[in-house]
Amino acid sequence: MNVIDTARPPERAASRTATFKPSLLLSEHHHLCPGCGEPVAIRLILEVIQELELTQNNICILGHGCYGSFIMQMDVDSTLCLHGRGPAVATGMKRIRPQTAIWTLQGDGDMTSEGLAEIMHAAARGENVTCFMLNNGVFGDTGGQMTASSVIGQRTKNTLEGRDAAYHGNPIKLAEIVASMDGAAYVARGSVHNAASINATRKLIRKAFQRPMEGQGLALMEILTMCPTGWFVPPGEGAEYMMESLGKVYGLGELKDVAAAASPEDAGV
Amino acid sequence: MSQAAVAMPAAAAAPRRKVTRGTVVIAADRCKGCELCIPACPPGVLSMSKTGNHLGYLYPELAPGCTGCTACQQVCPDFVFEVWRYQEPIVEEDTAP
Numbered sequence: 001m002n003v004i005d006t007a008r009p010p011e012r013a014a015s016r017t018a019t020f021k022p023s024l025l026l027s028e029h030h031h032l033c034p035g036c037g038e039p040v041a042i043r044l045i046l047e048v049i050q051e052l053e054l055t056q057n058n059i060c061i062l063g064h065g066c067y068g069s070f071i072m073q074m075d076v077d078s079t080l081c082l083h084g085r086g087p088a089v090a091t092g093m094k095r096i097r098p099q100t101a102i103w104t105l106q107g108d109g110d111m112t113s114e115g116l117a118e119i120m121h122a123a124a125r126g127e128n129v130t131c132f133m134l135n136n137g138v139f140g141d142t143g144g145q146m147t148a149s150s151v152i153g154q155r156t157k158n159t160l161e162g163r164d165a166a167y168h169g170n171p172i173k174l175a176e177i178v179a180s181m182d183g184a185a186y187v188a189r190g191s192v193h194n195a196a197s198i199n200a201t202r203k204l205i206r207k208a209f210q211r212p213m214e215g216q217g218l219a220l221m222e223i224l225t226m227c228p229t230g231w232f233v234p235p236g237e238g239a240e241y242m243m244e245s246l247g248k249v250y251g252l253g254e255l256k257d258v259a260a261a262a263s264p265e266d267a268g269v
Numbered sequence: 270m271s272q273a274a275v276a277m278p279a280a281a282a283a284p285r286r287k288v289t290r291g292t293v294v295i296a297a298d299r300c301k302g303c304e305l306c307i308p309a310c311p312p313g314v315l316s317m318s319k320t321g322n323h324l325g326y327l328y329p330e331l332a333p334g335c336t337g338c339t340a341c342q343q344v345c346p347d348f349v350f351e352v353w354r355y356q357e358p359i360v361e362e363d364t365a366p
Binding site for chain 1: 291292293294295296297299301302303304305307309326330331332333335337338339340342343344345346347348349350351352353354355356357359
């Protein structure tokens with residue numbers, strides 16, 4: 001096969017249409033596993049922050065998970081909080097600095113298993129913060145144990161025969177619950193399993209930042225991410241496995257947008 | 270047109286042309302070999318290498334036919350791809366069977 005030299009930029013006249021990393025990321029190197037979906041989700045969030053010109057005006061609150069390793073690489077103000085307490089910390093920050101975009105970066109274990117009360121009460125109060133939940137259905141950081149959002153039949157480290165509703169209970173569909181609360185302004189679910197859904201997710205993230213900044217209430221953006229290590233599948237099969245397991249339970253798209261009813265022209269933002 | 274080409278059926282006589290509209294820079298030393306970019310590439314011009322990088326992971330290699338669509342850059346978790354689009358596309362005859 002004729003292989004093209006891709007070690008350096010082309011010598012022909014060409015324009016660069018996509019860079020290695022967003023400029024808000026200080027380094028391309030990270031220690032997450034092959035096939036992980038979280039770096040893709042973080043790249044989308046950082047790109048949207050730059051598009052909305054919130055670079056100098058945002059604070060990230062990280063929960064506990066693999067994404068926490070990006071705290072030294074993201075060129076945004078950030079703090080680390082106790083397990084699942086992101087929305088509570090964000091509440092305090094938003095009330096002190098109401099003009100700043102406050103966003104939390106949490107996983108499904110962090111948000112639904114460890115800190116369910118915080119996101120529920122923050123949504124009920126209608127805090128103007130954006131909460132991101134990177135949902136892969138396992139505690140990836142600790143080796144792939146079951147979380148509250150693992151789907152029925154999913155094989156994890158402590159449900160080797162698959163999650164059984166009679167023994168382990170049913171999964172918590174957090175986005176649907178938050179969407180039913182009056183304080184939530186925007187609830188959506190995206191995915192990073194292929195290029196088309198990544199582009200669609202970028203638009204959802206954009207609105208998830210805009211609604212709280214307009215003072216309309218809390219935004220919850222759930223992003224399905226691959227965790228092939230935690231699922232015990234080869235990295236290349238992670239995307240397909242995710243849509244066969246998590247994707248069948250967690251439908252993609254917007255679940256709630258208070259601005260959609262008020263001003264239809266905003267829907268195309 | 271040569272005699273041999275005239276004798277062939279009309280569909281096969283027209284030379285197939287491969288158009289390369291862009292290219293990528295691949296940071297092979299950063300690749301962890303997850304292979305997510307291989308099915309993501311719409312023209313299917315990425316394939317995994319036969320030998321590993323300094324970490325032992327196989328990395329993607331580019332064949333002619335890239336459209337510069339940035340799909341590989343979108344799906345890559347390790348920030349391996351940088352996409353360039355040519356001002357003038359490269360047009361060459363496809364010699365592959």
